[in-house]
Amino acid sequence: MSTIPDLASLHALGPAQQPSYADRAEVDAVVDRLRTMPPLVFAGECDDLKAKLAEVAQGRAFLLQGGDCAETLAGVTADNVRNKLRVLLQMAVVLTYAASVPVVKLGRLAGQYAKPRSSDNETRDGITLPAYRGDAVNGFDFTPESRRPDPQRLLDVYNASAATLNLVRAFTTGGYADLRQVHTWNTDFVRDSGVGQRYEAMAHEIDRAMAFMEAIGADPEELRRVDFHSSHEALVLEYEHAMTRTDSRTQSPYDVSGHFVWIGERTRQIDNAHVELLSHIRNPIGVKLGPSTTPDDALALAAKLNPLNEPGRLTFITRFGAGKIRQGLPELVEKVTASGVEVAWVCDPMHGNTFEASSGYKTRRFDDVIEEVQGFFDVHRALGTWPGGVHVELTGDDVTECVGGGEELTDLDLSSRYESVCDPRLNRVQSLELAFLVAEMLRT
Ligand code: PEP
Numbered sequence: 198m199s200t201i202p203d204l205a206s207l208h209a210l211g212p213a214q215q216p217s218y219a220d221r222a223e224v225d226a227v228v229d230r231l232r233t234m235p236p237l238v239f240a241g242e243c244d245d246l247k248a249k250l251a252e253v254a255q256g257r258a259f260l261l262q263g264g265d266c267a268e269t270l271a272g273v274t275a276d277n278v279r280n281k282l283r284v285l286l287q288m289a290v291v292l293t294y295a296a297s298v299p300v301v302k303l304g305r306l307a308g309q310y311a312k313p314r315s316s317d318n319e320t321r322d323g324i325t326l327p328a329y330r331g332d333a334v335n336g337f338d339f340t341p342e343s344r345r346p347d348p349q350r351l352l353d354v355y356n357a358s359a360a361t362l363n364l365v366r367a368f369t370t371g372g373y374a375d376l377r378q379v380h381t382w383n384t385d386f387v388r389d390s391g392v393g394q395r396y397e398a399m400a401h402e403i404d405r406a407m408a409f410m411e412a413i414g415a416d417p418e419e420l421r422r423v424d425f426h427s428s429h430e431a432l433v434l435e436y437e438h439a440m441t442r443t444d445s446r447t448q449s450p451y452d453v454s455g456h457f458v459w460i461g462e463r464t465r466q467i468d469n470a471h472v473e474l475l476s477h478i479r480n481p482i483g484v485k486l487g488p489s490t491t492p493d494d495a496l497a498l499a500a501k502l503n504p505l506n507e508p509g510r511l512t513f514i515t516r517f518g519a520g521k522i523r524q525g526l527p528e529l530v531e532k533v534t535a536s537g538v539e540v541a542w543v544c545d546p547m548h549g550n551t552f553e554a555s556s557g558y559k560t561r562r563f564d565d566v567i568e569e570v571q572g573f574f575d576v577h578r579a580l581g582t583w584p585g586g587v588h589v590e591l592t593g594d595d596v597t598e599c600v601g602g603g604e605e606l607t608d609l610d611l612s613s614r615y616e617s618v619c620d621p622r623l624n625r626v627q628s629l630e631l632a633f634l635v636a637e638m639l640r641t
């Protein structure tokens with residue numbers, strides 16, 4: 198079995214997108230402390246998720262992966278976590294019921310605190326400071342103190358992730374995710390929207406189906422709880438390396454900071470540190486693939502990251518953009534499939550569709566998001582391959598960050614409730630609309 202390279206040799210590869218810490222001794226002390234902390238997830242849970250993702254890879258299940266672009270430490274509140282979970286549960290029930298397909302539920306949460314940036318620095322009014330790289334690295338406030346990379350934040354991320362996972366576990370097994378709550382999830386502002394009413398009608402049908410089951414004496418455990426897993430981008434090497442442990446049961450290394458970790462579009466260089474580190478862990482993993490990805494790039498990644506060609510181990514998350522997917526995706530899928538590589542194909546319809554609105558806000562059009570998912574489905578349908586899932590940035594709140602959707606948000610609405618510290622997220626109504634549209638795509 199492979200041994201994990203030490204941190205220094207990973208850094209010697211010159212990894213992209215790392216914080217430039219001033220004091221190495223302080224970083225080392227944090228890493229040592231993190232190595233003593235208990236695992237946030239168990240190896241066996243990662244294996245369960247891998248088995249579910251094998252079903253996705255083989256065309257028998259659909260992945261719903263979603264959450265914030267960037268979690269924040271201040272955002273770890275009971276309301277915030279519950280709202281995110283609630284919208285994901287609603288979306289999952291729409292997909293499961295309307296398309297009769299098992300849905301694998303994966304949060305972009307409990308660890309999504311580090312961000313790759315297109316530029317190392319940010320300039321405002323003639324002042325240049327380090328770019329915000331996520332709460333794992335520095336603060337969002339535009340001051341020299343806040344923007345200084347602080348290694349202690351990695352311990353805060355560990356604690357925030359533990360608190361989030363604890364809540365998620367309580368919600369998903371303690372009754373909140375019971376399918377008999379299907380109406381309760383549809384509260385507040387959503388219920389009065391068009392899509393909220395559509396959901397309500399569907400929930401009534403589910404009630405009737407459950408009443409029927411109860412009448413015949415069936416009471417399956419599956420109605421009472423859901424399986425829900427965590428995921429984030431494995432970006433800051435110090436954190437992911439410190440959280441990589443040998444599982445006592447199998448003697449295999451797992452990154453116990455989350456069930457599923459992925460490599461971003463900017464750090465997927467085949468000979469570099471992120472691919473190297475993730476090649477050694479046994480978790481299910483993902484790689485983001487943008488429009489510049491060649492079939493050879495994808496095949497090299499699959500060979501290095503999944504040499505045993507195990508289904509469920511590797512997910513390719515494509516993020517081409519609505520205008521590029523129909524042209525670019527077919528060759529990639531065709532060649533990867535022809536070479537016999539086992540992979541789950543998932544569509545991230547967010548990251549290829551970002552632009553700056555006239556008001557200056559970073560935004561996305563709901564229609565572009567839908568158009569990319571439709572392109573993804575059309576390409577896979579034409580090739581006879583399985584469109585395995587969607588990876589979306591969303592929130593359980595009523596924010597105004599993406600334009601369009603049934604509420605017809607415009608550029609002018611963006612300022613009213615723009616809360617993301619990084620990329621724009623679908624709000625709860627837009628997320629539910631997306632779920633109904635994707636369910637229709639799955640059905641046809
Ligand atoms: C992200 O998922 O927030 C992200 C930065 O994506 P990508 O690596 O695809 O650009």
Ligand code: MN
Pocket residue numbers: 266267548590619620
């Ligand atoms: Mn993002």
